[in-house]
Amino acid sequence: MLLGYMRVSKADGSQTLDPQRDALLAAGVQGDRVYEDLASGRHDARPGLLACLKALQPGNTLVVWKLDRLGRDLKHLVTTVDDLRTRGVGFKVLIGAGAQIDTTTANGRLFFGVFAAFAEFERELIAERTRAGLAAARARGRKGGRPRKMDRATLKAAQALLANTDETAQAIAKRFGIGTGTLYTYLNGDGTLKEAGAKVMGGADGTAAVIPQPERDR
Template identity: 75%
Template sequence: MLVGYVRVSKNDGTQTLSPQLDAMREAGVESNRIYEDMASGRKDDRPGLNACLKALQPGNTLVVWKLDRLGRDLKHLVKTLDDLRSRNVGLKVLAGAGAQIDTNTSNGRLFFGIFAVLAEFERELIVERTQAGLAAARARGRKGGRPRKMDRSTLMMAMSALSDPKANASEVAKRLGITTTTLYMYLNGDGSLKEAGQSIIS
């Protein structure tokens, strides 16, 4: 089954979907299986595209007028096409630089294979960058994960401040650059230590 997706960047009347819709119908896509967006390709939230991708089933073929109708940028395009390939959804491009791409043909399947390699390359780069970042952090004495907002010196100042019966917990937290939630995670309202606070002191 053929499923179409069309998009124009502006919805002020200066651009029209008609040429794309005509091309879809000529390619054999039924009108009730064409999804539309009137939004910039740079936008993350494109309800028509989201609905289209969700509706696609294994064995379907997604038909687009041009490749730039589909992806926000090359990275997004590679990710989208790799997702289609993994779901056994084909792709057919009707015009533009990717014209005549059709994964029902051997050349089209080669095209999908190239994008699969690019997607794998991108994933490996992300893993490599993450590992390099963690290694650099460890070399500087930092552990992975979010930095702890409460350290020993901050805790000691908080204990001293809260020992004053007139102290206001939210004001103390603000002065120390932490949230009230974080403050109460380590201390009771009178400045005495909770279990988490004891672990820092010890």
């Protein structure tokens, strides 16, 4: 079964989905199996894509007009395509850069496998950065107890875990011997820096900053 996805960046009527719809229908996608979004690929929520990905079953193939209709950036694209591969879902790009991707052909399957390699490489980089951060934190004496300082190495390791793993904030805070409230003093739940975290990361000499301990951490 073929499912199609299409997107334009503006919802003000200045862009039309018609060329994408026509191409998807010509490729064999049925009209009631086409999902759409009127949203920027980078910033806006895309309920159509989420619904499409949820509807895909093993043996199905996702068809898009151009590769940039699917991914908001390279990292998101690699992650999404690799997720399709692991779920047994095919992927086909009709025109433009990436049109070599068609898992109904041998060459297309080979090109599809490149995304799996990139995804694995990214996971290894994340793990390597995390291990390096933990080692740096231990080298600075983080062997137990609750530290009263936050340095750049510890903050970067915690940031990578929050942004790129499913590990909870509570578990990450425990790794570094701090309270969850302390972690949230420096980082948001998605790993982005708060003002206090930005000040630590901005220290050119890597000096540590004193952590204001919330009441529940004491």
